[in-house]
Amino acid sequence: MPPRLLFSDVDGTLLGADGRYAMSAAELAPAVRELDLVLASSRTVLELARNQRDLGIDGPVVAENGAVMGWPSTDSLSSVGLREDLDGRAWRVVLIGMPASELRAEVREAAKRLGTTYVDQEDVDPALGRRCSVLLRPIPGRDFDALDALAAVLRLRGLSVASGGSWLAVTGGADKGDGVRAVRDWWRRAGREHALVAAAGDGDNDIPLLLACDRRFVIARDDGTWHPALQALPGVECIETPGIAGWCDVIRRLTRPQEM
Structure with missing residues (x-):
């Protein structure tokens, strides 16, 4: 069966204010054998490359709220965007939004x-x-x-x-939803299909992210409430476990639904 695809916000979703991740790289490893994890954040490509290293994952990133895209550099992407060395790796960086x-x-x-x-x-x-x-x-x-x-x-x-x-x-001129569509199109042209496309987020910048995906998870804030604009979106699944621990529930729902 084709793998699932999860686009995830970072701050407040899988990374706490104290710098702690919801899962270590070792804990996440079994899940990323079943799904592709793409970070989608207001962070820069450099910051997301560091987050990828911490989490033990690879692949494209949706940076600067969708205004910048980053792909690990390969021969097939040699004509795409700008080549940059970030966090010890070669990347192709595509600028979409207003400078x-x-x-x-x-x-x-x-x-x-x-x-x-x-x-x-x-x-x-x-x-x-x-x-x-x-x-x-x-x-x-x-x-x-x-x-x-x-x-x-x-x-x-x-x-x-x-x-x-x-x-x-x-x-200006781009949002996380544009980033989702760019990544999905790129993978589609590369011949990689996904059985399901999901997104997880906790803030107002995640509205276009969730709307661009089939399954929509809203992470609760530390006080147990959800962002009202996200809660009002159609078809959302509001995770009851607050904070980054709720992101672990998202991973379980996608990879081990029989346990939920």
């Missing part, structure tokens, strides 16, 4: 008009190599609602503003 420089100009202009101050991840950790997204958070001592007006203006300009772990991620 970060253009997004940053939009953010700065809107913030100046509103008198809003913020922290840009690029100023904190430029080595992450963010290409088609800008990540923001409030200045120290302020709550995230301090960025509400800025987010509203950016959305009116046609940009996407969604959660990105402990940041707000600003993108």
